Amino acid sequence: MNKHLEGLVELSDIDKSVDGFTPQIEIAEKKITKEQQKVDDVTEKIANLHSLIEDNGSKIKSYEEQIATLDEQLKSIQKKNKAITNEKEMKALSLEEELAKEKLTFANEEIERLGKINETKKEEEKELNIKLEELSAVAVTVNKEAEKKLADIEKQKSGLYEERVKKVSSIDQKILVFYEKVRNWAGNTAVVAVKKQACYGCYMKINDKAYSEVIRGEEIATCPHCGRILFLEKVEAEA
Ligand SMILES: [Zn+2]
Incomplete structure (x- = not known):
């Protein structure tokens, strides 16, 4: 075989070997992405849960403020009750009292309902945080292994590149x-x-x-x- 052709056959073998690493690189990179995706998914779920809990918390707070206002209102109604002079006033005041009490009941019920939801959600958040820790640990391990593999491939590839440069210089x-x-x-x-x-x-x-x-x-x-x-x-x- 002629020398140039021989060189070409060898060069083509080197190029094939370099390309042969591509699927391995893709596999390693996919592994990293896959584990990171799991971590990201759980992180997002936790963030959503957290904002829901915060949201419910601020709703509860506003109901508590409403209750305080309604309490004040009821106290003042009771005071006014003592100074009633006619039936019309009595009816108006009683209507006001009824309305305030209704609002009070509703606010208390909402506080209880939202509180229960938050209890469950906080439990979920706790579990997800444990899961996140586990997934993060796995991701770190997988990442390390994959990075090692990639570095190893890179080393082999650079060896092949060196060979390639030498080979190329010997071909017309x-x-x-x-x-x-x-x-x-x-x-x-x-x-x-x-x-x-x-x-x-x-x-x-x-x-x-x-x-x-x-x-x-x-x-x-x-x-x-x-x-x-x-x-x-x-x-x-x-x-
Ligand atoms: Zn052919």
């Missing part, structure tokens, strides 16, 4: 440009083997002329059907 510039051109559309199958007189990129049989060119290995041969760069596999070359 024109051939390199041609390789990149084919790689643009063929990706990791830019350089493929010929087996049983067939291109292993498009799996079509190549004609005798193209085949003999591949066998000679003097020039960079391409598949007449798909245009990929061809090389003869060592086993076939020896045979």
